[in-house]
Amino acid sequence: MPTLVRISEIGLYLRCPRLVYFENQRKMPKRIDAKQILLRSLMLSLSQKSDLEGQLKEILARLEDELPLVYEIEPDDIEPACRELEGEIAGIAQGLAGRLDLLLPCQAEVDLHSDKLGLSGRLDRLAPGGTPSLIRTGKAPQDGIWKRDRLMLAGYALLLGEKQRTHINQGLVEYPRQALVRAAEIHSVDRARVLRIRDRIRQIKEGRLPDRPEDALCPACEAREICETRHSLASKFF
Template identity: 70%
Template sequence: MPTNVRISDISLYLRCPRLVYFETLGRMTRKSSAMQLLMRSLMLSLSQESDLESQLRETLHRLEEELPLVYEIEVAELGPACRELEDKMALIAQSLAGYIDYLVPFEPDVDLFSERLGLSGRLDRLAPGVTPSLIRSGRAPESGVWKRDRIAIAGYALLLGEMHKTRIDHGLVEYPNFGLIRKVQIHSVDRVRVLRIRDRIKQIKEGRLPERPNDAPCQRCLALEICETRQTLASRFF
């Protein structure tokens, strides 16, 4: 069966190609932080109700009770994340209110697959106008969106375009921690990048260990130990 590449693999590859290798080997698992889970769930609870702040506060209260029942999550991590969000909820709600028509009504967690493209993925939000939208809990860049998010949006646009037999030329990236929604123009060059990265990921999944990039974010990497061991072994052979 042909190797299928997930859009989340492409995001991981753009952080460091070796992470895809170690994840394929089962030496590393991805785990969402309490803040990531909260942000995602809060954003997917949005509706067109007028009092956005009360709606978000109510949802946050419910999530604090429910998330530990669903995910492996430390209460010691969840509590401080909830307090942090409570403190800035008024600002977040005020900023998001200006974007609500871009986001609702929507379809959450949309599973997409294309055998022809060799790609699949679960899109956070299918926003009005067949618009792919990603939710990111981290900080937003000063302008536009991070490269990793732009390429991921191009990947989802390819999948959605195939499914709806149309060309999707823009998407959204949500940075709720800053109350920001950024529009992304999808260029052909990014669609091509998605396909080339897909090809490299296929080779990695088939067993090829990629080079260690010079700018890899090794300091807080979960695979640091195994990665250094591989490096040492490789240098003994050459």
């Protein structure tokens, strides 16, 4: 039976297919961003709709103590990220207050897998109505959601849909940095695209190094060094 492709690998593929190759070869340098981890953990810890600002402050104080025990982050890195986020909490609470009915009650970090689809993943939030919801710590686009988020939602919708024997046509993306929750339709064309990407990822995991995409954002890439080494090695042989 072929190995399952993770939905996070689909996200990585959409950033650059070569990243899937390097991650599979365990050659990706670890990049830990304390603020990203804090924002995600903050959103995952939401449990009630009242006094959102107080709730967020309380969760943040707890995370400041707990996260260095869970992740390989130094308390010295967490502290400035916490102070920065503390200053943003009132705005986040104000923006999210009217959207909490979309998010709560929920199940957080739901593990899903399907041998039939050859996919697996950990969904950030199963929101009311069985709606898949992703937490993205980057900036939101001007309108709607990013293409990568749309396809990852489609992947989770496939997994949930198979489990529940239904089609999931609606998803959410949470952009806590801007206190936004955006709803998105999930189309069959995206579900089909996820399956095609799954097949390409399988080939990469079997050892095929993909070509460097022309539009790759190499200057900001964490795998740039190893990627350039591979490139110069290949030019030496061919």
